[in-house]
Amino acid sequence: MEKKNKVFIATSLDGYIADRNGGLDWLSSDWLESVPSDDNTGMGYEPFVESIDALVMGRTTFETVVGFGVPWPYKKPVFVLSNTMKEIPDSHKDKAFLVKGELKEVLEHIHEKGYYNLYIDGGTTVSSFLKEGLIDEMILTRIPILLGGGHPLFYELPKRVKFKLLESKVYKNQIVQNHYKVV
Numbered sequence: 732m733e734k735k736n737k738v739f740i741a742t743s744l745d746g747y748i749a750d751r752n753g754g755l756d757w758l759s760s761d762w763l764e765s766v767p768s769d770d771n772t773g774m775g776y777e778p779f780v781e782s783i784d785a786l787v788m789g790r791t792t793f794e795t796v797v798g799f800g801v802p803w804p805y806k807k808p809v810f811v812l813s814n815t816m817k818e819i820p821d822s823h824k825d826k827a828f829l830v831k832g833e834l835k836e837v838l839e840h841i842h843e844k845g846y847y848n849l850y851i852d853g854g855t856t857v858s859s860f861l862k863e864g865l866i867d868e869m870i871l872t873r874i875p876i877l878l879g880g881g882h883p884l885f886y887e888l889p890k891r892v893k894f895k896l897l898e899s900k901v902y903k904n905q906i907v908q909n910h911y912k913v914v
């Protein structure tokens with residue numbers, strides 16, 4: 732079975748995935764919603780999540796999504812990376828599973844459960860996967876705003892990682908989405 736780790740994430744022009752307060756308000760702000768669109772795929776998000784077997788996300792992203800107080804948005808199992816969290820809150824025990832330790836061992840554990848095509852989410856998490864050469868594809872959606880600070884998508888890496896552009900789309904004549912594959 733082919734194993735793949737993919738990223739699907741939105742960033743500001745200055746490369747942040749959340750503002751200084753961790754907020755994603757800018758993703759649903761009026762200016763974005765007010766641009767008419769005939770796209771009904773969530774800018775490619777819906778087919779992307781259909782294509783994956785499970786998610787691996789950092790503790791911060793998990794806590795942010797839980798904190799939204801909305802119905803759980805994922806239909807696939809979510810593996811939460813954390814070395815500090817003792818256990819998944821009771822409210823989410825059937826949906827999310829705590830994982831810790833070396834990423835390669837974490838991935839082996841997830842593959843043994845039958846999940847091979849993984850959605851890797853959270854900036855620190857994506858960078859730690861990149862550091863170990865464990866990302867295969869990235870779909871990056873660039874929102875035309877400078878946040879000026881916040882949670883970056885990319886941190887320092889020990890060496891260059893080269894990508895090939897597979898596809899580029901423009902949504903709402905505003906938002907550029909690039910699909911990259913590691914060379």
Ligand SMILES: NC(=O)c1ccc[n+]([C@@H]2O[C@H](COP(=O)([O-])OP(=O)(O)OC[C@H]3O[C@@H](n4cnc5c(N)ncnc54)[C@H](OP(=O)(O)O)[C@@H]3O)[C@@H](O)[C@H]2O)c1
Pocket residue numbers: 739740741742747748749753754755788789790791792793795796812813814815816831832834852853854855856857859860882883
């Ligand atoms: N724009 C978007 O599309 C988008 C998508 C996802 C998330 N976000 C936002 O981005 C923010 C979170 O991103 P983030 O970069 O701060 O954090 P993150 O990657 O979600 O979480 C980082 C945490 O994961 C845990 N962790 C354990 N092992 C790890 C490992 N090997 N590598 C990396 N993390 C590991 C650590 O928690 P412990 O300290 O518990 O060990 C670490 O502090 C949130 O505000 C979220 O809403 C935005």
